[in-house]
Amino acid sequence: xxxxxxxxxxxxxxxxxxxxxxxxxxxxxxxxxxxxxxxxxxxxxxxxxxxxxxxxxxxxxxxxxxxxxxxxxxxxxxxxxxxxxxxxxxxxxxxxxxxxxxxxxxxxxxxxxxxxxxxxxxxxxxxxx
Amino acid sequence: xxxxxxxxxxxxxxxxxxxxxxxxxxxxxxxxxxxxxxxxxxxxxxxxxxxxxxxxxxxxxxxxxxxxxxxxxxxxxxxxxxxxxxxxxxxxxxxxxxxxxxxxxxxxxxxxxxxxxxxxxxxxxxxxxxxxxxxxxxxxxxxxxxxxxxxxxxxxxxxxxxxxxxxxxxxxxxxxxxxxxxxxxxxxxxxxxxxxxxxxxxxxxxxxxxxxxxxxxxxxxxxxxxxxxxxxxxxxxxxxxxxxxxxxxxxxxxxxxxxxxxxxxxxxxxxxxxxxxxxxxxxxxxxxxxxxxxxxxxxxxxxxxxxxxxxxxxxxxxxxxxxxxxxxxxxxxxxxxxxxxxxxxxxxxxxxxxxxxxxxxxxxxxxxxxxxxxxxxxxxxxxxxxxxxxxxxxxxxxxxxxxxxxxxxxxxxxxxxxxxxxxxxxxxxxxxxxxxxxxxxxxxxxxxxxxxxxxxxxxxxxxxxxxxxxxxxxxxxxxxxxxxxxxxxxxxxxxxxxxxxxxxxxxxxxxxxxxxxxxxxxxxxxxxxxxxxxxxxxxxxxxxxxxxxxxxxxxxxxxxxxxxxxxxxxxxxxxxxxxxxxxxxxxxxxxxxxx
Ligand SMILES: Cc1cc2nc3c(=O)[nH]c(=O)nc-3n(C[C@H](O)[C@H](O)[C@H](O)COP(=O)(O)O)c2cc1C
Ligand code: SF4
Ligand code: SF4
Ligand code: SF4
Ligand code: FES
Numbered sequence: 001x002x003x004x005x006x007x008x009x010x011x012x013x014x015x016x017x018x019x020x021x022x023x024x025x026x027x028x029x030x031x032x033x034x035x036x037x038x039x040x041x042x043x044x045x046x047x048x049x050x051x052x053x054x055x056x057x058x059x060x061x062x063x064x065x066x067x068x069x070x071x072x073x074x075x076x077x078x079x080x081x082x083x084x085x086x087x088x089x090x091x092x093x094x095x096x097x098x099x100x101x102x103x104x105x106x107x108x109x110x111x112x113x114x115x116x117x118x119x120x121x122x123x124x125x126x127x128x129x
Numbered sequence: 130x131x132x133x134x135x136x137x138x139x140x141x142x143x144x145x146x147x148x149x150x151x152x153x154x155x156x157x158x159x160x161x162x163x164x165x166x167x168x169x170x171x172x173x174x175x176x177x178x179x180x181x182x183x184x185x186x187x188x189x190x191x192x193x194x195x196x197x198x199x200x201x202x203x204x205x206x207x208x209x210x211x212x213x214x215x216x217x218x219x220x221x222x223x224x225x226x227x228x229x230x231x232x233x234x235x236x237x238x239x240x241x242x243x244x245x246x247x248x249x250x251x252x253x254x255x256x257x258x259x260x261x262x263x264x265x266x267x268x269x270x271x272x273x274x275x276x277x278x279x280x281x282x283x284x285x286x287x288x289x290x291x292x293x294x295x296x297x298x299x300x301x302x303x304x305x306x307x308x309x310x311x312x313x314x315x316x317x318x319x320x321x322x323x324x325x326x327x328x329x330x331x332x333x334x335x336x337x338x339x340x341x342x343x344x345x346x347x348x349x350x351x352x353x354x355x356x357x358x359x360x361x362x363x364x365x366x367x368x369x370x371x372x373x374x375x376x377x378x379x380x381x382x383x384x385x386x387x388x389x390x391x392x393x394x395x396x397x398x399x400x401x402x403x404x405x406x407x408x409x410x411x412x413x414x415x416x417x418x419x420x421x422x423x424x425x426x427x428x429x430x431x432x433x434x435x436x437x438x439x440x441x442x443x444x445x446x447x448x449x450x451x452x453x454x455x456x457x458x459x460x461x462x463x464x465x466x467x468x469x470x471x472x473x474x475x476x477x478x479x480x481x482x483x484x485x486x487x488x489x490x491x492x493x494x495x496x497x498x499x500x501x502x503x504x505x506x507x508x509x510x511x512x513x514x515x516x517x518x519x520x521x522x523x524x525x526x527x528x529x530x531x532x533x534x535x536x537x538x539x540x541x542x543x544x545x546x547x548x549x550x551x552x553x554x555x556x557x558x559x560x561x562x563x564x565x566x567x568x569x570x571x572x573x574x575x576x577x578x579x580x581x582x583x584x585x586x587x588x589x590x591x592x593x594x595x596x597x598x599x600x601x602x603x604x605x606x607x608x609x610x611x612x613x614x615x616x617x618x619x620x621x622x623x624x625x626x627x628x629x630x631x632x633x634x635x636x637x638x639x640x641x642x643x644x645x646x647x648x649x650x651x652x653x654x655x656x657x658x659x660x661x662x663x664x665x666x667x668x669x670x671x672x673x674x675x676x677x678x679x680x681x682x683x684x685x686x687x688x689x690x691x692x693x694x695x696x697x698x699x700x701x702x703x704x705x706x707x708x709x710x711x712x713x714x715x716x717x718x719x720x721x722x723x724x
Pocket of ligand 3: 671675676677678679680681682683698699715716717718719720721
């Protein structure tokens, strides 16, 4: 291990290490973040939900979007998988259907960051635990 | 890249029940499902919910799994991590509604808590200093030694209003200032990790869950008072805390955060551990110092205080573990932030070990000024089995009981003293209608008699006499005069004992006399213990209508006090009965009545 020799070096080290704690820091105050849920039941996984989730996580990290991505079980929209639910703080959740990597990026760029609505919104008609 | 993390509690409570094995199994399952790039397993310190351990928390969705067994690992991975379906049967169950709670943000246990001293416990891996640094660790030390003079740093700490968490609540900044004013070739920073109060385990949890916070704070203290050496006095019964401290100290040295010329400044600081044998009196600061010097762990008269004449007669700051754990974050967030929390004279939070007849037992951290009602009914989830609340004991052997009438009193250092109790180290034991307050007082006095060092007469002899009186009362042989004697003894011991142990030892007796005089009267006059705890005061009778005449009780009675024909109601001869209670536990038909 190399020694840390100044306040600046400590700050740099902290920046390099921050990502380790990112999920934990964010999960501390989920209500103040955009919560994105990817349906990951068998139907969702079969239709590429994992790739979509990876894309979302990647982009959120890269662009420092104040959001957390979690997975849920089947949302009951198997015909429209992969589906992604987005809940902004203080707003009702919105569900997007047939999400692929491109659409996932649009959700972040347009809906989350700029409040524009996209096609493919499903009526939210279910309860999650 | 990790999308999820599985935080597995590696505190003493959960490790005892196989948390290391759970980590292993989780890792195996993740690999088997090809998810080891998606989810990471991290071993953390205590979540405070040890009673329901081992705990596994999945983030970012904050799913809180309780009583997890190694066999459950595969299901957690296959269902939750792979398919996003929470494993219902492992979720925490609300004791009132019996419903599963999906995440820790919705658990009453956590909603009213505010975590400052415990902020990293259950969050970071305590054996990895990088995780501490990633959460701003050592930034406070760096700022203090690079940008502030010792006096400036002390002033900030004084402004924060932090008071010692080891029991007496002495202002920490002032203690540091006094010590800084003495000139000496050598000074010491001592961390008191003796934690002798039965039922308290917050210091252990902090050291196990976030050892670096204490190390960083001790270094800051060293800079402020002009000491370059720290000592942690820890009881040898805390092997896991000792191990984590050793690892943390070594990692801090490797990074140059302990040692010579820390972060390129002139400030040097290092520390070592000293082991205690677990005597309660060795938690008293002068006894602790004597014990570290290799002498008998006996207190001495103060003044002089350790600030002037401490370890090896050098100026020494002695602070409690939890006190130190508050220090770094005060420098990071500022004294105004800290002093905005709590009451006028008690700032910040306090960690309590909540125990007894309550639904959620565990380690909690709450802002000063919270009420007992909030702690018991919201965080604690109410009294077990729907019983009636009777009292809360705080402050352990030095404290007293709070009752119904104190439920809405804001709790802080001063309000507890005003109510005849004290903060102590933060034990909080909830009692219900089935607890006998005379027996409770007796329990603490037994502890005191056992732990008194014997140096001064009032404590050594006086407490023994008090205990004898309480034993008499519990046997139904007490008189009204005995109650007066108790009070007299208590007052004399309070005034004349040499150290805090003796001075506070009558508190459990005095406060139960004050708040539950009726119960003493019932024991003395009616010879009754209505809580049915004092065996000698119970009478055992058989309800003839219920008794089936199975003869089990008669066979088990050690003194042959029970007679009766097979298949006929049995009878207890009260003159022979020694009230051992065996018949009551053996009867399968609930035919024995205890009164
Ligand atoms: C009998 C007795 C036992 C004590 N035990 C402890 C203990 O286990 N831990 C502790 O921090 N302080 C204990 N104290 C208080 C210490 O003497 C001292 O006041 C404290 O460590 C100072 O730290 P603080 O200002 O941070 O609270 C005890 C005091 C007495 C009289
Ligand atoms: S009060 Fe008790 S523990 Fe303290 S010095 Fe006297 S005998 Fe020892
Ligand atoms: S054990 Fe119970 S039922 Fe059996 S004889 Fe004794 S009192 Fe009666
Ligand atoms: S309490 Fe003990 S001594 Fe008395 S009758 Fe029952 S078994 Fe016998
Ligand atoms: S030791 Fe695991 S929750 Fe306390």
